[in-house]
Amino acid sequence: MNRDQGISVPLPTIRRLPMYFSLLQKAAQENQTAVSSSQLAADLGLEPIQVRKDLEAIGVSGQPRVGFPVAGLIHAIEEFLGWDNVTDAFIIGAGHLGTALAGYQGFENHGLNVVALFDNDPRKVGQTIHGKEVLHIDKLGNLANRLHVHIAILTVPAEVAANAAQLAIEAGIQAIWNFTPTKLAVPEGIILERVDLAASLAVLSSKLAARLRPAEPTVPTQETQA
Amino acid sequence: MNRDQGISVPLPTIRRLPMYFSLLQKAAQENQTAVSSSQLAADLGLEPIQVRKDLEAIGVSGQPRVGFPVAGLIHAIEEFLGWDNVTDAFIIGAGHLGTALAGYQGFENHGLNVVALFDNDPRKVGQTIHGKEVLHIDKLGNLANRLHVHIAILTVPAEVAANAAQLAIEAGIQAIWNFTPTKLAVPEGIILERVDLAASLAVLSSKLAARLRPAEPTVPTQETQA
């Protein structure tokens, strides 16, 4: 239906794009020019048809008996996600999590450039973490405006998350990547994405719990299942 | 169909359980004994009917005109996720991410007890992080077996992720919570759950890219955060 670029790309597809992306970059490094949906699917544990549907969604066509163009795919994903134009970001909260993220090399490939970190702890202000300065949170508003930074990566303790988010919004931030366990209430128009560790842990826990659970037949009668 | 406890609880439901859980704990602290689906829904930005379906899935019934029992819900979620019996876990990789996780208080409520950290860096071995010892990775096999630790939290650099996972599996670990950007290949029977930062970033990026893109119609704006 949608001939051009994705008029409406399903959310699960968007979530899978980075996996393709990383695989494609590896393929490009090995000078592979084309890759088939079955190849990608095998590497990622998906179905080939799902890969084809995903790639169709972002508007890339393949060639029968050959596959999809590696360079074309990389370009299409980068453009769709805006990873071709690097966006500046601030990290708010220079604790261990903030520090870990500041040092994460992968962001360069993902259109993200961490400009600086912010904290309210005087002992941290002035330090340099992975080549980035730690500034006092009071400077946030001034700098975000002046440098046109669009993204705030929120890695503060839960208790001050709402406060920090408020500051970021007042500073003109457009998108908040929320690593705290707090559900933020933001005004219309602010893009919000939360990394929900608890949700992920719940999936793992439920599987483990199901396995460790004895095997409880409900009532001692015959098969109630099936 | 499934009368008893969740023979088959939808994955999206499982992911939402922690949100209910945290809200319910707050309610319990305020001595609330019952809570309605509309209340929960409003607090989380969901639809009441979805909340009711979720709670039905884990086998809890409410009372018309009253709501659902707070204590009963907490108990049911804890039992379903195995968060009532605390499970021991190792953190493999004592870098900033591992350190951040070792200090995360929330795990106590989530059935997770971090016993120790492991690393191969001699400078880190012997340190104490948030009250937990950092041990050399060589001791992993021995200890996991002896202490019956089931969960490995993987926070090593991507390059050594596969290796570390292999060690954990040989040590008898049953579940791996993978924080690295690596797709691990594990034998049948090993529970695997990955925290995929890139996927999360992709959702945020695509929204931001859609907004910054000239006239093009937008990407579906669906609540991922809620």
Add this chain to the structure above:
DNA sequence: ATAAAGTTGTGAAAAAAATCACAACAATGC
């Protein structure tokens, strides 16, 4: 008692996502 109001629970419907079946097609081998 009776009415009113707010809530649950259920079967059906709709929407979204994944998968299937197969036609069209292009590279390769003969």
Add this chain to the structure above:
DNA sequence: GCATTGTTGTGATTTTTTTCACAACTTTAT
């Protein structure tokens, strides 16, 4: 040239998840 084979692309189908509509029910007010 011609058959063979591995691949894409598409419309239909199935499965999963969300949402709707409304009956049943229980507390509160009158």
